[in-house]
Amino acid sequence: MINKDRPDDFYKSDFTVELEDSAKIRDKEYWIAHRHVPLSEQENGIDNMVDSLNHDRFFKFLKNSTYMLASGYYPIGKIELGSIYSLISVNPVEKFRTGLAIRTSNAFSKRIEFGGRLYYGFGDKRFKYGLTTRINITPKKRGLLIIYGNRDIEQIGISPTAAAVGSTFSSLLRTGPLDKLTFVDKAGINLEKDFGKDFVIYGGFEWKEYTPLGLATYERKNEFGGLDTIKHVQSSEVTLRFRWCKDEEFISGNFDRTTLPSKFPILSVQGIFGIKGVFGSDYNYQKLEFAMEHSRNIGVLGRLRYGVNAGVVMGTVAYPFLKVHEGSQSYWLYTNSFNRMSYFEFISDRYVGGFFEQHWQGLLFDRIPLIKKLKWRLVTTGRITYGAISQRHQEVMIIPSFTKQFGNTPYAEASVGIENIFKLGRVDLVWRITHLAPGIPPLGIRARWSFAF
Numbered sequence: 507m508i509n510k511d512r513p514d515d516f517y518k519s520d521f522t523v524e525l526e527d528s529a530k531i532r533d534k535e536y537w538i539a540h541r542h543v544p545l546s547e548q549e550n551g552i553d554n555m556v557d558s559l560n561h562d563r564f565f566k567f568l569k570n571s572t573y574m575l576a577s578g579y580y581p582i583g584k585i586e587l588g589s590i591y592s593l594i595s596v597n598p599v600e601k602f603r604t605g606l607a608i609r610t611s612n613a614f615s616k617r618i619e620f621g622g623r624l625y626y627g628f629g630d631k632r633f634k635y636g637l638t639t640r641i642n643i644t645p646k647k648r649g650l651l652i653i654y655g656n657r658d659i660e661q662i663g664i665s666p667t668a669a670a671v672g673s674t675f676s677s678l679l680r681t682g683p684l685d686k687l688t689f690v691d692k693a694g695i696n697l698e699k700d701f702g703k704d705f706v707i708y709g710g711f712e713w714k715e716y717t718p719l720g721l722a723t724y725e726r727k728n729e730f731g732g733l734d735t736i737k738h739v740q741s742s743e744v745t746l747r748f749r750w751c752k753d754e755e756f757i758s759g760n761f762d763r764t765t766l767p768s769k770f771p772i773l774s775v776q777g778i779f780g781i782k783g784v785f786g787s788d789y790n791y792q793k794l795e796f797a798m799e800h801s802r803n804i805g806v807l808g809r810l811r812y813g814v815n816a817g818v819v820m821g822t823v824a825y826p827f828l829k830v831h832e833g834s835q836s837y838w839l840y841t842n843s844f845n846r847m848s849y850f851e852f853i854s855d856r857y858v859g860g861f862f863e864q865h866w867q868g869l870l871f872d873r874i875p876l877i878k879k880l881k882w883r884l885v886t887t888g889r890i891t892y893g894a895i896s897q898r899h900q901e902v903m904i905i906p907s908f909t910k911q912f913g914n915t916p917y918a919e920a921s922v923g924i925e926n927i928f929k930l931g932r933v934d935l936v937w938r939i940t941h942l943a944p945g946i947p948p949l950g951i952r953a954r955w956s957f958a959f
Contacts, residue, residue, distance in 0.1 A: 579607070584614035592625075592673050597684045599659060599719050600627025605634070616760045617642050625658070634658040640761050648700045650761065655693040659719065662688050663830035663850055665843035681950070682835035686722035686850050686908070688826065691715040696745070704754065708747040713785045715740045716826050722850065724824065725904045736903065739824050742787035747776040771800035780823065789902070791821030793829075808867035812860070819855040824903035829854045831891055831917070839923075839934050839952035844889055846919050846938035846950055853909050854893025861889040865925070883926045887934070892916035915940050921952070930955040 538544075545553065559565045574580040578589030588607050595603045605625030610618075619640040626633050636656035643649045661684060696710025717738040718724050724736035752770040756763040778793040795817035803809050819828050831854065833847035834840050841863065866884040871877045892912055899905065923934030933953045942948055 579609065581611050581613075584611055585609070586611045589623075590674075595674050595676065597659070597687065599630055599684075599687055600632075601629030603627045609638075612760055617645065619761055627659075642760055643697075644699070645760070648698070648758070648763075650698045651695070652697075653695045657691050658689075659687050660690045661686070661849055662716075662722075662826050663833055665832040665834070665840055676836055676838075679837040680835055681837060682848060684835070684849075685720040687719040688722060689717040689719055691717075704750055704752050706749040708745065708749070710745045711743070712745070713740070713742045713787070721908060722826075722906065726902060727900075727904065733904070736824075739788050739826065739903070740786045741789060741827055742781050742784035744779045744781065745776065746779075747774060749774040767801040769802065771798050773798050780821070780827065789821065789823040789827065791819060791823040791827065793817065793819045793827075806869055807864075808869055809865040810862065811865070812862040814858070814860040816858040817856070822898050822902055825853055825899060825905050825909075828895065828899065829857050829893065831857070831893070837952055839932060839936075839954040841887075841954075844891070844917065844919055845921070845934075845936045845952050847917060850906070850908060851910055852891075852893065852912065852917060853895055853905065854912075855895050855899065857891060857893030859889075859891030861887065863887045881926055882924050885923045885925045885932065885934070886921065887923075888918070888920045890916050890918040910941065917941050932956075 570581055574588070574590060577586075578591045579586035580588060580590070586609050588609075592607070593604060597603065603625055605623060607621065607623035609621030619638075621638045621640075622636065624633065624635045634657055636654065636658060638652065638654040641651040641653075643651050692712060692714035694710060694712030694714075696708065696712075698706060698708045700706055715738050716724075724739060725733045726736060728734045749772065751768050751772040754768040754770075754772070755766045757766065774797045776793075776795045776797075780789050780791040780793075781787055782790040795815065797813065797815040799811070799813035801809065801811040817829060830850060831847065831852040832843035833849050833851055834843050834845045835848060839845060864886045866886070868878070868883065870884050871882050894912065895905065918939040919936055920939060921934040921936040923932055925932040927933065931953065932955070933951065936950050936952050938946065938948050938950070
């Protein structure tokens with residue numbers, strides 16, 4: 507009903523737009539009968555045009571191809587095949603690797619998704635596989651339950667947003683050898699749940715087993731002063747994370763979503779608790795981390811994105827479960843890790859860091875005629891981190907010699923770049939400011955493309 511008084515509680519909704527459970531299943535005749543204001547002739551024409559486009563083969567191909575570029579999967583009826591970004595790859599352990607992933611589409615179900623992947627390495631002659639189930643348990647106020655199991659090669663110290671070891675891109679754009687890989691068996695369950703308009707709570711349990719490959723060997727001192735080799739280590743972890751952002755909104759699908767930045771910062775607190783003895787776990791430890799990220803428009807100066815993080819690891823644990831600072835060995839530009847830091851270069855059990863990314867929009871480049879016509883935009887970034895590590899962790903596993911200590915100097919890098927190249931591309935010149943060494947050039951070129959919302 508419209509133009510009617512409502513009680514005060516009616517206006518205290520957790521949502522900007524309220525959707526009734528049946529809204530998405532009503533037929534065309536229902537909306538004709540219940541629409542408050544009939545559609546105009548032009549609006550009806552647009553509706554008919556959209557319907558005809560959705561039945562056009564060429565348009566459906568373009569739509570599915572765009573979806574494939576964004577997600578890596580191509581929809582075919584009730585299934586999706588992929589991922590195009592990991593069909594083939596190369597690494598020192600597997601040599602040549604190929605395989606296929608498959609998952610159900612929204613045409614199969616909008617509440618549950620089944621996915622699986624199978625890959626084979628011709629160098630180690632081993633199959634790698636994974637199974638994942640995602641269940642949208644509360645579609646109206648998002649609650650996503652994920653159950654998974656994986657057996658694959660991974661690079662510890664890689665950003666969660668970075669391309670995995672099996673990525674085709676990571677093979678083509680690699681700047682250094684993947685000589686510190688880990689074979690990972692893991693299984694887990696987690697739940698991400700929205701509460702109110704501003705809170706997201708995450709809880710999960712994960713068991714994992716690490717087996718070293720290459721230079722990342724596991725060793726400890728024995729009672730005779732020698733070294734014993736550790737074949738593998740196991741951990742069972744409980745994770746709790748609280749995330750708050752006032753007035754945040756999302757572009758949401760049935761399982762995935764993209765945040766629309768709020769004028770308020772995103773604050774998160776995370777605790778990871780390793781429990782010894784559960785499913786063979788070797789260690790007791792506690793990892794606490796605080797993070798803040800914020801994106802603001804600042805008038806003529808453009809848009810500023812910045813953040814800070816700090817964490818501590820308590821207990822005594824093998825170095826793979828400490829803070830392995832996120833690095834990159836790729837020409838691909840990552841906006842959430844250090845682009846000139848190598849994998850396993852720095853490990854800490856207490857740390858602090860921060861970053862900024864300034865998008866200058868048209869403030870400078872719009873004053874240069876040719877560049878103004880191209881609509882290129884200037885972007886500058888800075889990233890810094892500092893940490894330390896206690897020698898007590900050496901009791902359970904020797905920290906490898908290829909890692910470094912921060913000493914009295916934090917690691918820092920900065921970059922200047924051009925974005926909005928052909929509406930998608932960005933190229934940065936990245937400067938590694940500190941912890942330089944022979945053979946490490948201070949400057950490097952990195953590039954990326956992405957859809958921005």
